[in-house]
Amino acid sequence: xxxxxxxxxxxxxxxxxxxxxxxxxxxxxxxxxxxxxxxxxxxxxxxxxxxxxxxxxxxxxxxxxxxxxxxxxxxxxxxxxxxxxxxxxxxxxxxxxxxxxxxxxxxxxxxxxxxxxxxxxxxxxxxxxxxxxxxxxxxxxxxxxxxxxxxxxxxxxxxxxxxxxxxxxxxxxxxxxxxxxxxxxxxxxxxxxxxxxxxxxxxxxxxxxxxxxxxxxxxxxxxxxxxxxxxxxxxxxxxxxxxxxxxxxxxxxxxxxxxxxxxxxxxxxxxxxxxxxxxxxxxxxxxxxxxxxxxxxxxxxxxxxxxxxxxx
Amino acid sequence: xxxxxxxxxxxxxxxxxxxxxxxxxxxxxxxxxxxxxxxxxxxxxxxxxxxxxxxxxxxxxxxxxxxxxxxxxxxxxxxxxxxxxxxxxxxxxxxxxxxxxxxxxxxxxxxxxxxxxxxxxxxxxxxxxxxxxxxxxxxxxxxxxxxxxxxxxxxxxxxxxxxxxxxxxxxxxxxxxxxxxxxxxxxxxxxxxxxxxxxxxxxxxxxxxxxxxxxxxxxxxxxxxxxxx
Numbered sequence: 003x004x005x006x007x008x009x010x011x012x013x014x015x016x017x018x019x020x021x022x023x024x025x026x027x028x029x030x031x032x033x034x035x036x037x038x039x040x041x042x043x044x045x046x047x048x049x050x051x052x053x054x055x056x057x058x059x060x061x062x063x064x065x066x067x068x069x070x071x072x073x074x075x076x077x078x079x080x081x082x083x084x085x086x087x088x089x090x091x092x093x094x095x096x097x098x099x100x101x102x103x104x105x106x107x108x109x110x111x112x113x114x115x116x117x118x119x120x121x122x123x124x125x126x127x128x129x130x131x132x133x134x135x136x137x138x139x140x141x142x143x144x145x146x147x148x149x150x151x152x153x154x155x156x157x158x159x160x161x162x163x164x165x166x167x168x169x170x171x172x173x174x175x176x177x178x179x180x181x182x183x184x185x186x187x188x189x190x191x192x193x194x195x196x197x198x199x200x201x202x203x204x205x206x207x208x209x210x211x212x213x214x215x216x217x218x219x220x221x222x223x224x225x226x227x228x229x230x231x232x233x234x235x236x237x238x239x240x241x242x243x244x245x246x247x248x249x250x251x252x253x254x255x256x257x258x259x260x261x262x263x264x265x266x267x268x269x270x271x272x273x274x275x276x277x278x279x280x281x282x283x284x285x286x287x288x289x290x291x292x293x294x295x296x297x298x299x300x301x302x303x304x305x306x307x308x309x310x311x312x313x314x
Numbered sequence: 315x316x317x318x319x320x321x322x323x324x325x326x327x328x329x330x331x332x333x334x335x336x337x338x339x340x341x342x343x344x345x346x347x348x349x350x351x352x353x354x355x356x357x358x359x360x361x362x363x364x365x366x367x368x369x370x371x372x373x374x375x376x377x378x379x380x381x382x383x384x385x386x387x388x389x390x391x392x393x394x395x396x397x398x399x400x401x402x403x404x405x406x407x408x409x410x411x412x413x414x415x416x417x418x419x420x421x422x423x424x425x426x427x428x429x430x431x432x433x434x435x436x437x438x439x440x441x442x443x444x445x446x447x448x449x450x451x452x453x454x455x456x457x458x459x460x461x462x463x464x465x466x467x468x469x470x471x472x473x474x475x476x477x478x479x480x481x482x483x484x485x486x487x488x489x490x491x492x493x494x495x496x497x498x499x500x501x502x503x504x505x506x507x508x509x510x511x512x513x514x515x516x517x518x519x520x521x522x523x524x525x526x527x528x529x530x531x532x533x534x535x536x537x538x539x540x541x542x543x
Contacts, residue, residue, distance in 0.1 A: 022357060022358060023357065023358045024358070025358045025359070025360045025367075025369075025448075026358075026359065026360070026361070026447060026520070026521070027447065027451055027452060027509070027516060027517060028447045028448045028449065028450055028451045028452055028453055028509075029451050127511055128511070136450075137450065137451050138492065139451065139511065183319065183320070183321055183322060185318055185319055185320035185321065185326070186320050186326065230331075230332070230333060230362070230363045230364050230365070231362050231363060231446055231448065231455070232326065232360075232362045232363075232364075232365045232367065233324075233326065233359075233360030233361075233362055233365065233366070233367025233448075234360075234367070235320055235321035235323065235324035235367060235369065236321065236323070236324075237321055237322070238320070238321065255448060255449050255450070256360055256447075256448040256449075257360060257362050257446055257447075257448030257449065258448075258449075262320075264320070264321075265320055265321030265322070265324065267322055268322060268323075290319045290322065290376070290377045291376075293322040293372070294322065294372050294376050294377075297322060297372050297373060298373065301373060
């Protein structure tokens, strides 16, 4: 009982909520880049949070279902169809054995999450199914999906047909302000360099992937070239010698020695990961206290928007 | 000692400014102390040369609360945990040193003004400490290499370094646990897997352990499961 991958698209990866507590082996977190869209994918399907879904980057995924179940697609607006009939995102849809599910290419944003009722049943490694291709860990073979892959999932008869009201769905724009907690080697950046970092517009470069988003803008100078290698937290913003910031994401390496000016708020790295090359980014400094308030508010409101039910 | 918030879920504890064995011992003691004081609030720890990254769950606690408890635990660190720390293991890793598996052995010898055998003797003649694990799963940073065979990273990193390759960068040495890009000077190859996702534990070493290399013949390397490709 499974779904068959007919076409994987450029980058489709099995992801759960990510690997925790394994940094001492050198393993990174993996997990969904856009945690909010991933959360709604499982919540709509009435799955426990963190069930394994497919993170589709850019688009182009095609599956054939071998089971009767339910699916939902959340995140960037990639056209979804079942047997050629268009379906809306942020909504639970029934699929039957033999149905063809197609995910087209995104009009804006670039990550979406395709989930099934009860999640894909993948054997975890190091406590998680998250695929980190750089480490060859997680997913089916530690790699992106390929044509012919079988994704085990269960037959599920009953699910409520929940959907998220259009006004409650995130809108993926081409500009973003990323909140940053200054830290790490902040004091090695002069006042001028810091003002330039927090006052300039940066653009997403072509070199953006699950490890990190490299931005282009005015060069940010640092007094030092590097530090003794130290632990890197999620969202850490590394400034290599060329002065072009790199915001480090889920598949980052666990330690490194480039100077860092601070770390971005996870709520904003989720939105950052929806940007494509050319989109613009600003940075704004916040305190850890403000960051914690923002996280608690998101937990209480942004992730708990009411679900509506479609009745036949 | 310096403790600073570095992100929404992270504090970084600095225990020194240089990579010395004494600092590394303090790092290890701090890891044990932090684990016992934070318990369930601790999400993960990343010990390195002179620092420990402490990751916590910001929905359960905050940086002030974590910092207070960490400071308290470190206050009387010296004796208490130094004794509680498990005795470091000494792991001996076999290495086949030869140009066919160590592409930089000849150039490194020439640069150092030594024979290849002298380079091998210096590399096997030191007990190395595991200072940090990172870069890739199972990649252990070992120090310190005798300064006569220290060498800067390659100007252009190789696109592929074979699994098991033993390299030198500055005064550090390491075994590449899997095929990966890399810029270290390669001098040999180790047939023992440094990272095996199916093994328990998945790594033969952890931070604070001692590693010694032992020179083995081509035949012994192959017999131990080594791969020349």
